[in-house]
Each structure stands twice: as C-alpha cells, then as structure tokens.
Amino acid sequence: MNAILDFAPPLVLAALGGVLSERAGVVNIGLEGMMRFGAFAAAAGSIFSGSPWVGLLCGALAGAASAAVHALLSLRFRADQVVSGIALNLVALGLVTYLLQSVFGSAGVSPPAPALPRDRFGHTAMAYAALLLPVLFHLWLSRTAVGLRVRAVGEHPRAAATLGVRVLPLRALCVMGSGALAGLGGATLSVGILGQFDSRMPAGQGFMALAAMVFGKWTPLGAAGAAFFFAAADALQRQLSFSLHAADLRLEGIFLALPYFLTLLVLAFGIGRTRAPAADGVPYEPEGR
Amino acid sequence: MNALDLSGIVKRFGGAAAVDGVSFSVAPGEVLALVGENGAGKSTLISVACGLYRADAGEVRAFGAPLPPGDPRAAIDAGIGVVYQHFMLVGPLSVWENVVLGREPRRSLGVIDGERARREVREAAERFGLELDVGARVEMLGVAAQQRVEIVKQLWRGARVLILDEPTAVLAPREADELVRTVRALAAGGRAVIFISHKLREVLAVADRIAVLRRGRLVQLTPRTETSAGQLAEAVMGKPLAAAPEAAELGLFSAPSRQGAPVPHPTAIPSRGSDILFEARDLACLSDRGRPALHGLSFNLARGEILGVAGVDGNGQSELAEVLTGLRPSSGSLRLNGAEGWARTPAAARAAGVVHLPEDRHRRALCLPLSVEENLALGHQRAPPYARGALIDRKGRSAKARALIAAFDVRPPEPLARAADLSGGNQQKVVAARELAGGPTPRLVVAVQPTRGLDLGAARRVHDALRETAAKGAGILLISLDLDELRFVCRRILVLYEGRAMGDAPPAASDEHLGRMMLGQPGA
Numbered sequence: 001m002n003a004i005l006d007f008a009p010p011l012v013l014a015a016l017g018g019v020l021s022e023r024a025g026v027v028n029i030g031l032e033g034m035m036r037f038g039a040f041a042a043a044a045g046s047i048f049s050g051s052p053w054v055g056l057l058c059g060a061l062a063g064a065a066s067a068a069v070h071a072l073l074s075l076r077f078r079a080d081q082v083v084s085g086i087a088l089n090l091v092a093l094g095l096v097t098y099l100l101q102s103v104f105g106s107a108g109v110s111p112p113a114p115a116l117p118r119d120r121f122g123h124t125a126m127a128y129a130a131l132l133l134p135v136l137f138h139l140w141l142s143r144t145a146v147g148l149r150v151r152a153v154g155e156h157p158r159a160a161a162t163l164g165v166r167v168l169p170l171r172a173l174c175v176m177g178s179g180a181l182a183g184l185g186g187a188t189l190s191v192g193i194l195g196q197f198d199s200r201m202p203a204g205q206g207f208m209a210l211a212a213m214v215f216g217k218w219t220p221l222g223a224a225g226a227a228f229f230f231a232a233a234d235a236l237q238r239q240l241s242f243s244l245h246a247a248d249l250r251l252e253g254i255f256l257a258l259p260y261f262l263t264l265l266v267l268a269f270g271i272g273r274t275r276a277p278a279a280d281g282v283p284y285e286p287e288g289r
Numbered sequence: 290m291n292a293l294d295l296s297g298i299v300k301r302f303g304g305a306a307a308v309d310g311v312s313f314s315v316a317p318g319e320v321l322a323l324v325g326e327n328g329a330g331k332s333t334l335i336s337v338a339c340g341l342y343r344a345d346a347g348e349v350r351a352f353g354a355p356l357p358p359g360d361p362r363a364a365i366d367a368g369i370g371v372v373y374q375h376f377m378l379v380g381p382l383s384v385w386e387n388v389v390l391g392r393e394p395r396r397s398l399g400v401i402d403g404e405r406a407r408r409e410v411r412e413a414a415e416r417f418g419l420e421l422d423v424g425a426r427v428e429m430l431g432v433a434a435q436q437r438v439e440i441v442k443q444l445w446r447g448a449r450v451l452i453l454d455e456p457t458a459v460l461a462p463r464e465a466d467e468l469v470r471t472v473r474a475l476a477a478g479g480r481a482v483i484f485i486s487h488k489l490r491e492v493l494a495v496a497d498r499i500a501v502l503r504r505g506r507l508v509q510l511t512p513r514t515e516t517s518a519g520q521l522a523e524a525v526m527g528k529p530l531a532a533a534p535e536a537a538e539l540g541l542f543s544a545p546s547r548q549g550a551p552v553p554h555p556t557a558i559p560s561r562g563s564d565i566l567f568e569a570r571d572l573a574c575l576s577d578r579g580r581p582a583l584h585g586l587s588f589n590l591a592r593g594e595i596l597g598v599a600g601v602d603g604n605g606q607s608e609l610a611e612v613l614t615g616l617r618p619s620s621g622s623l624r625l626n627g628a629e630g631w632a633r634t635p636a637a638a639r640a641a642g643v644v645h646l647p648e649d650r651h652r653r654a655l656c657l658p659l660s661v662e663e664n665l666a667l668g669h670q671r672a673p674p675y676a677r678g679a680l681i682d683r684k685g686r687s688a689k690a691r692a693l694i695a696a697f698d699v700r701p702p703e704p705l706a707r708a709a710d711l712s713g714g715n716q717q718k719v720v721a722a723r724e725l726a727g728g729p730t731p732r733l734v735v736a737v738q739p740t741r742g743l744d745l746g747a748a749r750r751v752h753d754a755l756r757e758t759a760a761k762g763a764g765i766l767l768i769s770l771d772l773d774e775l776r777f778v779c780r781r782i783l784v785l786y787e788g789r790a791m792g793d794a795p796p797a798a799s800d801e802h803l804g805r806m807m808l809g810q811p812g813a
Contacts, residue, residue: 143400145393152379152390159377162341163391163442164362278380 003238005123006193008231009130010035010185010202014209015216015223016137017063017181022218023141024174025154027281029085030070031182032206033092038063038183040096043190043197044103046113055113055191056184063183064176066092071175075168078283089206100199108199115195126188134224141220150174154277157284167284182206211263218276233258290353292317292481293338293369293450298347300333307333309505310347315450315481320472322496323485325525326744328713330505331485332374335452338483339371340364351450365391370448372439374455380428385410387427388442413445417475432602433464440471451475452483457491458770461601462804469495487525489518503527526745566592566764567625567733573788574612574619582608583619583788590733590764595755597779597796598768601807605788606768607648610737613766614638614645625733639668642732642763644724646717646739654720655708661719662690662704669728689727697722698750714747721751725758734758734765740774752778772803784812 014031021028041062046055070088073079097107104110116124141147149170152160157167189205190197208230215229216222291314300308308330315321325331336342338349343359350356351367378387385403388410394402407423414421419437422430427438436456443451453472457465472495476482486492492499493513501509501524509516509524523529567590576582583605590596600606611617615631615638623632631641647653655664666675666686674685690704697718699711708716717739725731736755740748755778759765769775775782776796784791784806792812794803806812 143403145395145399145401148382148386148390148393148401152382152386155381156377156379159379159387160390162339162361162371162373162377164365165391 002122003235004228004232005127005130007234008228009124009126009192010188010205011209011212011227011231012130012134012224013126013185013188014182014202014206015212015227016133016220017178017185018210018213019137019216019218019220019223020150020181021067021175021178022213022280023154023277024150024171025157025277025279025282025284026071026074026171026175026178027081027085028067028070028175028178029082029210030067030088030092030206031085031178031209032202032204033085033089034063034066034179034182035186035189035202035206035209036089036092036096037066038186039190039201040099040110040186040197041183042187043110043113044099046115046191047111050114052114052116052191056116056187059187059191060180060184063186064180067176067179067182068172070179071172074283075172075175078285081281081283097199100197110190110197112196113191116192124188124192126184126192130224130227134220137220151277154279157279157282161284161286168286171284182209185209208260211260215263230258291315291350292319292352293483294348294350294353295334295338296348296350298334298337298349299345300330300337300342301345302333306505308337308344311502311505311507312347313500313507313510315483317449317479317481318476319498320476320482320484320496322492322499323483323502324487324489324492324499324521325502326487328742328744329502329525331502332454333505334502335371335454335483335485338364338452339369362391365446365448368447368449369452370443370446370450371452372436372443372454372456374458376435376439378427378435378438380426382427383423384421384425384427384430384438385423387438388413388423388445392446410441410445414441417441417444417471417478419471432459433461433467436460436468444475448480450481450483452485454485455487456484457486457488459602461807462772462800463808464601465491489521489525492521493518501525564591564593565589566594568622569624570622572609572612572619572621572623574608574617576608581788583612586621586785586788586790588783588790588793590766592762592764593759594781595759595765595767595779597775597782598766598785599770599772599775599782599803599807600785602770604785604807606737606785608788609785610645610647610735610766610768613733613735614643642729644731644734646720646724646734646736648737648741650713650716650720655716657707657709659708660705661694661699661708661711662687664708664719665690665693665704665723665727667723669723672728693722693726696726697754714743717743718747718750721754725754730761731758731763734763735768736765737768738770739767740769740771772800 014035018028018031038059042055042059045058046052066088070084073084074081100110101107116126118124141150149160149165153165153167153170161167186202189201209227212226212230213223215226216224294314296312298308298311299306311334323331333342337344340356340359340361340363348355351369354367356367357363385407389406394405394409396402410423419441421434421437421441427435430438456468460468469491472482472484484492484495496513498510498512499516499521500507501521503525570587572586573584574582598606598609608617612619613632615633615635619632623629625631625641628641631637651657656667669675670681674682674689676682677685687704694702694704699715699718699722708719711719721739725734734755739751743751755765755767767775767778779796781793782796782803783793784803786807786809791806791809794806794812802812
C-alpha cells in the first residue's frame with residue numbers, strides 16, 4: 001500500500017494532465033516529454049536553490065513551457081497534434097540528456113537533490129496531492145463555468161465560439177495546464193521518489209499515463225483510478241521481482257506490458273461508453289466553413 | 290430605430306466575393322425573409338452580422354451602435370442571436386448547459402448555479418410556449434426539439450434580433466407550421482426576426498418583407514403584399530419563369546396552397562408487380578450508437594422505377610442507404626434480381642450492380658485532392674478502359690473521362706483539375722457521371738439527397754441522369770428531405786418513420802397527408 005502511494009503520484013498527475021488537454025480537444029502524446037523536462041528541471045531547481053519546493057515549481061513551469069510549444073505548433077500553426085507530441089518527446093529525450101551532461105557533467109544521474117520531506121507515514125505531500133487533485137479536478141470540470149466551457153470546446157468548438165467562448169486561448173491554457181501537471185508528475189519522480197534525476201526518467205510513465213487516461217474514459221476520477229491501478233500492478237511487479245529467482249525475471253516484461261494490454265482490451269471491446277471527446281485532435285479554424 | 294442595419298457588406302473568400310455590397314435594415318417587431326439559391330451568400334451574410342466572420346468592407350449596426358467586426362461576443366451582447374442551419378449544440382451536454390454556455394450564472398469560485406440556470410431556462414422556454422426538458426442530454430433529442438433548444442438559447446441570452454438560417458429544412462410540414470407560429474409570436478413580442486429560406490411558400494407565410502439575394506447581391510427588397518411566388522422565383526433565379534422550367538424541381542415555386550404536385554416527368558415508369566427488381570423484407574440494422582435504426586422495413590422496387598423515400602431527417606434514411614450499399618450490416622432479406630447475399634460488403638454490392646450517390650460527397654464520394662479524371666475512375670479502376678492488365682491505361686482513362694465530362698457538362702471541362710477546385714454542383718456531376726455512366730449499366734441506384742446545395746442547372750442534370758438510368762431498366766431509390774424534389778421525380782413515395790415504412794403515397798398526396806406519415810401515423 002505504501003509502495004502504491006509512492007509510485008502512483010507521477011502517473012496520476014500526468015494522467016490528469018492528459019485528461020485536461022484532451023477534454024479541451026488537443027491530443028497530448030507529449031506527456032512523456034513534458035514529464036522528462038519536469039523531472040530534470042525539478043532536480044536542477046532543487047539542487048541550485050536547496051529547496052525541493054522550488055524544485056517542484058521549476059518542474060511544473062518546465063512542463064508548462066514545453067507544453068506551450070505544443071500549443072503553439074498545434075493550435076496556432078495547426079500542425080498535426082500527434083506529430084507535434086512525438087516531436088516533443090524526441091526533443092525532450094535529446095535536450096535533457098545534453099543538459100544533464102553540460103550542467104552536471106554526467107551521462108547517467110544528477111547529483112543527489114534535496115528531496116521532499118516525508119511525514120510519519122513515510123509519504124510526501126505529492127501522495128496526498130494525488131488523492132486530492134482528481135476530486136478537485138472532477139468538481140472543477142463538472143461544476144464550474146470554465147469546466148463547462150472546456151467540455152464544450154472539446155466536443156463542438158464552433159458551437160462554443162458562436163456563444164462568445166474564445167476557443168484557441170482556452171485550448172492553449174488547457175494544454176499548458178496539462179504540461180504543468182505532467183511536469184509536476186515528472187518532478188515527483190526526481191525530487192519526490194528518487195532524490196535525484198536519472199537519465200532514464202520517466203521511463204514510459206508518460207505513455208502509461210495516456211493509457212490510464214483512455215482506460216479512465218477521459219474522466220478525471222476514472223483516469224486517476226486507472227493510474228492507481230497501474231501503480232499497484234507496478235508495485236506488485238517490483239515485489240515479485242525481488243522475491244523471484246533470476247530465471248523468472250522474464251515475468252517482468254509481462255507486468256510492464258499490463259497497462260497497455262488492458263487499455264487495448266478496453267478500446268477493442270468498448271467496455272462501457274469509451275469515446276474520446278468529439279473534437280479531440282481536430283484543429284479549429286476560426287473562419288473555417 | 291432599426292434593430293439591425295447592414296450597410297455595404299462585402300465578404301470575399303480567396304478573391305471571390307460571397308457577399309458583394311449588401312445593405313438592408315430590420316425593425317423591431319418585423320420578420321424579414323432572406324431568400325436566394327444555395328451559394329447566393331445568405332449564410333455568409335449572417336456570419337458577418339453575428340461577428341463570426343470579419344467583413345472585408347461595410348458596417349453592422351445593432352440598435353444604432355456599430356458592432357466591432359469579428360467579435361461574436363459583442364454581437365451577442367448587442368442582442369443578436371443566430372439559429373444556424375447546422376445546429377451549434379454540444380451533444381453530450383444537457384439542454385440547460387447548452388443554453389447557458391458562455392454566460393453561466395455563477396456562485397462563488399466560478400461554480401455554476403445549476404438550480405438558477407435550470408429555472409431560468411425553463412422559464413424562458415415557457416414564456417415563449419416552447420416545450421423543453423431542460424435536464425435532457427441534447428444528443429438524445431429529436432431535431433425539432435434541438436431547434437427549440439437553439440431558439441431558447443438565444444432568447445435566454447436576451448436576443449432582440451433573431452436570425453434563423455434555413456430553419457425548416459429539417460422539419461416535417463407540421464413542425465414547420467409550428468415554427469412559423471412561433472416566429473410570428475416572437476415578432477408580435479417586439480423582436481426582429483430574419484428568416485432565411487429558399488422555400489418561397491414558407492417565406493410568404495411568415496415574412497413582412499422579403500429580400501432576395503442573388504450571387505452575393507441584394508436584387509430586390511419588397512413588402513410581402515407587393516410580391517408573389519412567381520415574381521419572387523424570377524428574382525431568385527434572375528430569369529423569367531418560362532425560361533426556367535426546372536424551378537419546380539427545387540421547390541422554389543411550390544404554390545402557397547396544398548394542391549399537390551406538379552406533373553411528374555413522363556419517363557418515370559410506374560411500379561408493376563410482375564417486374565420486381567428489388568425486394569426488402571423485415572430489414573433491420575443498428576445505428577452508430579448501437580440503437581435500432583431500421584426495424585422490420587419491407588418494400589419493393591420495380592425495374593425502371595424511381596422510388597422516393599421521404600421522412601424527417603434521422604429516421605433511418607442514412608442507415609438504409611448504407612445497408613443497401615454494403616456499408617452497414619443488417620438482418621432480414623434483401624433480394625436483387627432474385628439473388629441474396631450481395632449486400633455483405635461494398636465490393637459485393639458494386640459487383641451486383643449497386644451504385645451509390647452518397648449524402649456527403651466530400652467525405653464519401655470524392656477524393657478531393659485527386660483530379661477529376663482520377664475521381665471518375667475510382668471504383669472502376671481495375672477494368673478497361675481504365676486499366677490494361679495490372680496497369681492504369683492512361684489514354685483509355687483520359688478518353689473516358691473526357692466523354693463523361695462532356696456528357697454530364699462538368700465545368701470547367703478539364704480532366705486534370707483537382708476535384709476540390711470544382712463547385713459543389715460540378716462535384717456532384719462528377720459523382721453522378723462515375724456512378725451512373727462510368728462502368729456497366731447499374732441495376733440499383735441509391736441516391737441520397739443528390740441535389741442538396743446544387744444550383745438549378747446542376748440539379749436538373751442530376752435528375753435527368755437518374756431518369757435516363759431508370760429508363761435503361763435500373764431501379765432507383767431516391768432518398769431526400771425535400772418533398773418537392775420527390776414529387777417531381779418519383780411516381781411513388783415511401784415514408785420512413787423511426788426505421789419503419791409508414792406506407793407509400795402517390796406524389797399528388799397532400800403535404801398534410803405526407804406530413805402525418807412523417808410524424809408516425811401510418812398512411813392509408
């Protein structure tokens with residue numbers, strides 16, 4: 001249980017980021033890259049300031065900044081959103097490796113970074129954030145005026161535009177918010193869990209977050225629930241790989257594939273109403289006909 | 290003071306002026322009808338009036354104050370509300386959420402005051418006698434109810450100028466009469482209404498003044514009492530009626546009475562029991578949402594017959610076309626020339642001689658970036674003259690394309706033009722040429738709204754091609770929302786309601802008779 005609360009927050013935060021962007025109608029394959037930027041920026045911020053909280057803030061800002069590039073490409077220039085997201089992932093992979101080398105002179109890990117404090121149950125603040133944020137996000141999306149507009153813009157942007165909702169700025173804000181959440185998730189990996197940046201971060205967690213988003217049917221509570229479930233599977237796998245003999249390590253691959261496999265099952269058999277927002281990934285042209 | 294003044298509005302798309310210097314005004318309490326053919330600039334003009342498009346020249350004033358161009362919010366705040374032809378509703382949201390979107394009553398922290406919103410929306414609907422379930426999800430409502438949501442949406446926002454874009458295109462006759470009453474009531478309550486239509490009959494019933502647009506220009510603006518259907522039809526077309534016998538074809542000139550149909554075309558061959566080409570028995574299928582779209586539909590089609598299929602939009606017409614062309618699985622029996630099993634896949638259906646003029650020619654009929662010549666060959670590309678062995682026969686294809694272009698009068702007559710660069714009417718001619726004359730003579734033609742959005746000349750060409758194909762012995766299923774079109778082309782009209790046949794009627798049947806069937810009362 002403790003392990004779940006340790007592993008889940010990065011996944012939960014990034015999955016919420018995915019929900020935010022896609023409910024507003026922008027596909028965000030770039031979660032992985034945004035997490036990577038966030039993880040590195042958080043470690044660097046924490047090391048240079050000496051405060052993990054400053055590190056978290058840096059992580060969120062770095063995620064939002066990289067998301068702003070995605071927003072610019074896909075909204076302003078109407079680039080293909082999937083291509084833009086993949087490009088972001090590749091840039092994150094290369095650029096962060098370069099920064100790690102040039103800032104810390106290391107190809108593998110950063111120096112130890114001041115880590116978030118843990119309470120007497122051994123949890124960081126992020127564990128509680130991962131429990132609380134999905135609920136707040138759900139209330140925001142379903143009850144507030146802005147949440148209503150986000151849902152409308154993701155389903156039928158022109159309808160919202162005829163009522164005076166400014167589609168592109170709203171979508172841009174959601175994409176940047178999505179980046180901030182993913183960056184915060186990445187920051188949790190480096191200054192929350194490990195206490196340093198590892199050049200393998202986030203090791204596919206961004207894609208797993210996308211899977212959780214789909215598995216959770218693009219709803220905040222569903223995505224967070226799926227993220228917790230995947231984290232539990234991950235924790236179980238780690239426990240098992242400790243206790244199993246080396247020969248059985250091939251089982252590990254199966255556990256790693258589990259989230260994706262489950263997501264494919266959901267998509268293939270449409271358990272319940274699995275439907276992406278209608279305008280997800282569709283560029284909006286203000287004077288289109 | 291006028292409610293809305295448009296002066297000298299010009300709007301160009303890529304050099305071509307869609308609206309070219311239009312000026313007129315509407316006063317409070319007045320219903321102004323705006324008529325014109327498709328493409329005359331009606332929709333563009335209102336998109337300018339409500340701030341969705343930025344005009345290239347001219348000014349919009351609401352109650353005397355100029356509106357900033359390209360600012361929908363300012364237009365809404367000035368009291369201009371538009372009900373678009375394609376509804377601007379967010380399907381998964383509830384009725385009240387759609388109504389208040391963008392102007393949500395709030396409590397603290399940006400939280401919507403749902404109770405107040407629901408109450409206000411309910412009151413707005415009741416005040417204008419519009420029946421609405423405010424909590425329902427919009428995508429679950431029928432078309433007429435969705436239109437009421439749109440109207441309430443504008444009224445709740447305090448619209449004092451209401452613009453209705455082709456509001457009756459999707460309604461059954463009785464629902465349209467209801468709408469006309471609502472519009473008159475709104476005007477009596479002091480609102481200005483702009484009613485856009487190409488149906489002169491409706492316009493004469495609802496409007497105080499009638500403005501005619503032709504090719505982006507205002508060609509006439511008269512009080513209703515000083516004009517007539519015939520005079521308006523001439524103004525809309527820009528030529529005397531005698532020179533345009535096709536006028537009746539698009540319902541431009543349906544008389545205001547309910548006397549029935551114009552004389553059907555002489556080449557339409559009546560149904561004869563002995564000569565059945567096609568037979569559907571207990572046909573059933575599901576819609577995209579997994580709900581029954583057709584259930585227990587049975588009908589016959591004779592060789593050489595053009596059978597019309599009428600109904601309010603969304604009563605199974607699209608699904609029927611997809612079933613017959615192999616695009617949608619179904620249960621029940623389908624016989625064509627006595628054979629079954631031909632509707633399992635589109636390839637099998639085509640091999641059996643079924644051709645399709647789909648509803649959405651951009652998405653389903655044409656590959657827009659390809660040339661006209663390539664589009665004409667699609668689906669026939671493996672057989673001569675389009676191919677020789679495994680390779681494309683460029684010469685043969687080009688010669689065939691030129692012949693089809695000439696026969697169907699595609700303009701410009703340029704086989705290498707991109708399909709995307711043709712006008713809608715010429716695109717449809719390309720589709721008709723390919724499907725009806727591009728390969729072997731078809732056995733069954735499934736045509737869905739084949740003249741929607743077409744000008745009179747193109748519509749006439751498409752109708753002629755359907756008749757010629759029928760004269761060669763093919764059976765034709767013409768699915769249309771336009772009763773006047775069905776009356777003009779068909780000898781028999783089958784009415785669909787919720788996926789069932791309500792019976793068939795001769796084209797001379799009255800609007801009331803057909804309308805009752807369209808709303809679910811079986812015909813005699």
